[in-house]
Amino acid sequence: MTFAILCRRAFSDLRQNFCAQFITTMVVSLSILIFAFFTLLYFNLQHCVDRFGAELGLLVFLSEDTPKDRIPSLYQKLTGLSEVEKVTYISSEEAFGRLEKFLKDEKEVLEGVNPQFLPPSFEIRVNRAVFQLKRIKQLAGEIDKWPEVSKVQFGQEWIDRLYVFSGLVRTVVVITGLLLLFTAAFVVTNTIKLTVYARQEEIEIMRLVGATKMFMRGPFLVEAFLQGLLGSSLALGVIFACYRFLQGLEAKSELLRGVNICFIPWQYTVAIIASSVLLCVLGTALAMRRSLRL
Amino acid sequence: MISFESSIIRLKDVSKKYSTDNVVFSGIDLEIEKGEFVFLTGSSGVGKSTMLRIFFCAERPTSGEIWVDGVVLSSLSNAQVPYLRRKIGVIFQDFKLLSNRTIFDNVALSLEVVGLGKKQAEQRVMQVLEGVGLAEKTSHYPLQLSGGEQQRVAIARAVVNRPSIILADEPTGNLDLQRTEEVMMLMEELNARGTTIIFATHDDRLFENTHRRVLRLLNGKIRI
Structure with a gap:
């Protein structure tokens, strides 16, 4: 057939x-x-x-007394970490500008405030491949130990x-x-x-x-x-x-x-x-x- | 006395039992000659249908040896059975026609199975349907026909493949006297053309005045 x-x-x-x-x-x-x-x-x-997960990042706040010439080396150090995909430096002025933008019509509350009052920081985007709560926690802990770092923030509660x-x-x-x-x-x-x-x-x-x-x-x-x-x-x-x-x-x-x-x-x-x-x-x-x- | 060379069906010490209490027949020795027309008779439930079913391998015997058209059935594998069946035409009391196919398609099925070309098959089907007087009803469906006509379709389907043996299992059981005579005439015609016919029936009137051999199944034995 x-x-x-x-x-x-x-x-x-x-x-x-x-x-x-x-x-x-x-x-x-x-x-x-x-x-x-x-x-x-x-x-x-x-x-x-x-x-x-991809959008989730770490926010690394630097101590106020961190000398400006240390920033490039810290940047290098952060980008050298395998878990890190992208690092963005946010200066105190930039952070102040963002806050102003966020407040929109109510930005007058910032009148007379020193633009340097916000600490400089690094925004870190974590590599998608390492999106695991345990490893992000570990990474935050490691960075937190650096002397120039005052605080590391990440949405732990959200991730949980x-x-x-x-x-x-x-x-x-x-x-x-x-x-x-x-x-x-x-x-x-x-x-x-x-x-x-x-x-x-x-x-x-x-x-x-x-x-x-x-x-x-x-x-x-x-x-x-x-x-x-x-x-x-x-x-x-x-x-x-x-x-x-x-x-x-x-x-x-x-x-x-x-x-x-x-x-x-x-x-x-x-x-x-x-x-x-x-x-x-x-x-x-x-x-x-x-x-x-x- | 029938010689072995001229017999088309031969049984040697054949038995069929479903259980120790249910023995259909035992120790049957039988030879049917090529071109012979034999009646197989006996009361209902005596094993006529079972014997026919064994001939076309729908069932296997419990013991004994059977030859059909030179083929030893016990040596036949399941895959070879369809090829044996193409040499045998089977007709049943309940016609066994496909109600959703036309008369033409029902008859053509036998040729479709053997892979005959469409044109050739068409010619052959028309020829056979003419022979049984149904050439005008090729596009009808079985349920649009009378019982006698349906049986003639079943006969056409059985013979269209030009088998050497026809096994008819109570083919007139559902028909009135006139239709029965028509079927008997068709059978006689087929036999006259050389086809061996084994006609199972419990109706003694069909062979009352016949010169044909009558095989009577009684208490599991054949008596001639």
């Missing part, structure tokens, strides 16, 4: 059993849709944590909260995702089994007229392949439409601006489609194994 005959028979079967095929494809699609939604949620959470929250959500999403994956696998294979059993008579008649196992199994497998492909593509299409919709909302809403919603990475998208196809094909092969005995 050539591939062309196989496809012709599969499409003819699809036409003849359109209703059952449509229901199976919808079951596949809905199962994948729920799973893909959680995957999207997971990746956006991950994305948020990454972004927050973020870690607990993201860990919790990640666990929930992963467990739910796995449960959904098993549920999807169970529902899809059983729906396919029912479809195969519903066509038991057809298989029996084909067997009667001398059809080989490949002749009987071939169209079913092609149909399963198409069900997996169409079902998962449809589900991912819906998820993509939701993603675009949320992107639109993000652009319009002040609250959501900067959230930077991301889509499921393409490797995972391909993996979801491939798994769906594999699930349908394997489900069909298993369901047919019993029907094809002698």
Whole structure:
């Protein structure tokens, strides 16, 4: 049996059993849709944590008596640290200027205040690869020991909260995702089994007229392949439409601006489609194994 | 006495049992000649269908040896069974037609399985459907036909592949007298063309005045 005959028979079967095929494809699609939604949620959470981590930095305040000629060497020392990605020096005047900007119309409260009253500082952006609370704490402790440094600040409380929250959500999403994956696998294979059993008579008649196992199994497998492909593509299409919709909302809403919603990475998208196809094909092969005995 | 060379089906000490209490038949020795028309009879549940099922390998015997068209069934692997079935046409009481396919497609299925070209298959199907008087109903679906017509479709499907053996399992069981006669005539025609026919029936009227061999299954044994 050539591939062309196989496809012709599969499409003819699809036409003849359109209703059952449509229901199976919808079951596949809905199962994948729920799973893909959680995957999207997971990746956006991950994305948020990454972004927050990337934006998180250390603020190193220098002692007031630090001589100005020590600044370049301190800068060098800081940039030489492996955990540090970027260092920016903020002089007392610059800090004062920022404060003025921040206060806007109320900047007159600063009238008569010495522009040198704020200590000079270094803003440090931590390398994204070392975004770990333990290492940031360690780094802050090390810098704090330098004689020129008066204080090192970082959002420890925020990081603690973020870690607990993201860990919790990640666990929930992963467990739910796995449960959904098993549920999807169970529902899809059983729906396919029912479809195969519903066509038991057809298989029996084909067997009667001398059809080989490949002749009987071939169209079913092609149909399963198409069900997996169409079902998962449809589900991912819906998820993509939701993603675009949320992107639109993000652009319009002040609250959501900067959230930077991301889509499921393409490797995972391909993996979801491939798994769906594999699930349908394997489900069909298993369901047919019993029907094809002698 | 039938010579071994001319027999198309041969059974030697064949037994079939599902359990120690459920013995269908045992120690059966039988030879059916090429081109012969035999009736296999016996009351319901005596094992006629089981015997036919064994001939086309839908079941395996518990013991004994069977030759079908020169093939030793015990040496046949599951993968080889479909090739044997292509030499055998099977007809059932309940027709076993695909209700969602047209009459043409139902008959063409046998040729599709063997990979015959589309044009050739079309010609062959039309020829056979003409032979059974259904050339006008090729695009009909089985449920749009009468019982007798459905059985004729089943016969067309069984013979379109030009098998050397036809196994008919109560093919007239669901038909009235007139339709039964039509089916019997078709069978006679097929046999006249050289096809071996094994016709299982519990209806004695079908072979009352026949010169054909009648094999009676009784208490697990065959009596001629």
